[in-house]
Amino acid sequence: MTIRVLVADDQALVRQGLAALLSLEADIDVVAEAADGLHATQLVAEHSIDVCLMDVQMPHLDGIAATKRIAETNPNCAVIIVTTFGRTGYLKQALAAGARGFVVKDTPAAQLAEAIRKVHRGLRVVDPELAAASLSEGTNPLSDREKEVLRHALTGDTVAAIAHTLHLTAGTVRNHLSSAIQKTGAINRVQAARTAAERGWL
């Protein structure tokens, strides 16, 4: 009775490295690999996967979206998000999408194997540091429009450009930006967009 695992990561070296690492564990069997989220969702169904290790940043379908799809179609498969950055925003989105585990790539291999066993037993595994940071941040105070204008602000667009693409008046965009700046405690649209992005508010 080995645990059937799928590794999904767009970087070949990381993907194969994780697979090689897990193959050292007697009770874990890496039966498939995927380089993008879409492929991962297919392989989960085909290979009756028990646990899926999922990177966040992937082409075609990102890890969060892929997790949501798997949670809907294959609830028997537990998804563990394995990500580079300890973004609390990713954590919230991942759990909302139905992920059963969340670890950063900085954790030692032994802990990853243990996490796989735990989620397979039905437990949840979340990096404790990240969980604490997530709690201290509170919930997203931004309205939909504010998120939208902040996303554009992130790319360095001017007010006029944002207003044009969103079919709004320049003044309205400025108002949304202003309130977003207040809510994030920033002094700039740039800093507002940065902190909002860090906290996963976008």
Added chain:
Amino acid sequence: MTIRVLVADDQALVRQGLAALLSLEADIDVVAEAADGLHATQLVAEHSIDVCLMDVQMPHLDGIAATKRIAETNPNCAVIIVTTFGRTGYLKQALAAGARGFVVKDTPAAQLAEAIRKVHRGLRVVDPELAAASLSEGTNPLSDREKEVLRHALTGDTVAAIAHTLHLTAGTVRNHLSSAIQKTGAINRVQAARTAAERGWL
């Protein structure tokens, strides 16, 4: 006669994954691991390393600086930069620092092993796609000061704040920013900082 390899990467899973992957090769022996650049430079000297796999983003001493130090003190050790992003700027800096190879984490494991063997034989190994992209981008047109102010602009600091931390006048900072905006072909400090960062000009 096996090749003695050191793996330096701050993310434990990636580091151990690479080690596990390379241990499958008969002629390659991973004899040490480092979580930061400083430790890597020490281990290279202690373990008479043949080839060092080096990540770019690391605490204490980044991969580029560590490469430079190793190239000076242990010229017998070949350094291969293994990085996530195909930033052409990193490539140039790495080669200037004395790296003998440059591969992205998207390359398959077999190619990585082959790259290790090649640099051990004295050859250079550079991702061909990246080399081409690097040539098409041209050289960094930014002066030192312009890079500096752009780095601060990236975080959303105001002109006054940048001027204060750099012990300059606000007008001077504006001038540097303005010329940086011209050189990058942007319309904003934000867009200028973004494109400069993408091309590895910072």
Added chain:
DNA sequence: AGCTGACCATGACAGTTGTCATGGCGGGGC
């Protein structure tokens, strides 16, 4: 010595941005 280029600075100007007061519109909750 003369030239060039990076660097620093000042002052002036137009344009953009952040803030505020004010108001209209629509949906949800008490």
Added chain:
DNA sequence: GCCCCGCCATGACAACTGTCATGGTCAGCT
């Protein structure tokens, strides 16, 4: 029904930003 909130809009104001002209210092090069 009334109130609150998100959304959209306008106008005005102060502050900030990007550009330009000008001029100074200093190092390197011919």
